[in-house]
Amino acid sequence: MAEVLCAWCGSWIREGEIDHSHGICPACYRRLRGIPDLSEAELDELPFGVIVLAGDGLVLAYNRAEEELAGRRSQDVIGRNFFTEVAPCTSVQAFQGQFTAFCQGPEPSRTFQFTFRFPAGPVKVQILFLHKAVGCVVVVRRLG
Numbered sequence: 509m510a511e512v513l514c515a516w517c518g519s520w521i522r523e524g525e526i527d528h529s530h531g532i533c534p535a536c537y538r539r540l541r542g543i544p545d546l547s548e549a550e551l552d553e554l555p556f557g558v559i560v561l562a563g564d565g566l567v568l569a570y571n572r573a574e575e576e577l578a579g580r581r582s583q584d585v586i587g588r589n590f591f592t593e594v595a596p597c598t599s600v601q602a603f604q605g606q607f608t609a610f611c612q613g614p615e616p617s618r619t620f621q622f623t624f625r626f627p628a629g630p631v632k633v634q635i636l637f638l639h640k641a642v643g644c645v646v647v648v649r650r651l652g
């Protein structure tokens with residue numbers, strides 16, 4: 509099997525190291541797996557966006573990096589529905605469909621690329637879904 513690049517940091521992943529991480533290298537995966545356990549203050553210190561969503565899409569937390577990426581303030585989005593009110597461009601199979609399937613399924617994580625249609629213009633990102641006791645965590649890393 510050919511070597512692959514880590515979907516998160518872009519470094520090479522050695523054969524045999526990708527079994528449980530879905531294309532993310534072990535070092536990135538260890539760090540990313542801890543995100544659901546962080547406090548909101550700790551989430552604000554991360555260099556990439558984090559959105560905590562209830563299973564029905566209600567926004568439970570929205571960190572500082574995501575505020576900057578999306579040009580929104582957390583107090584304007586927490587308590588609203590992410591798919592219908594906050595980011596309608598995500599109410600498609602390629603995002604919401606994946607989210608629903610992930611939240612209800614057994615996979616520990618899922619990652620894919622997506623393009624947000626922000627008012628200021630499109631932004632291509634790498635998305636990572638993780639489970640949390642209540643709902644799911646969406647991690648967003650800007651590409652390019």
Ligand SMILES: [Zn+2]
Pocket residue numbers: 514515516517518519532533534535536537
């Ligand atoms: Zn990596």
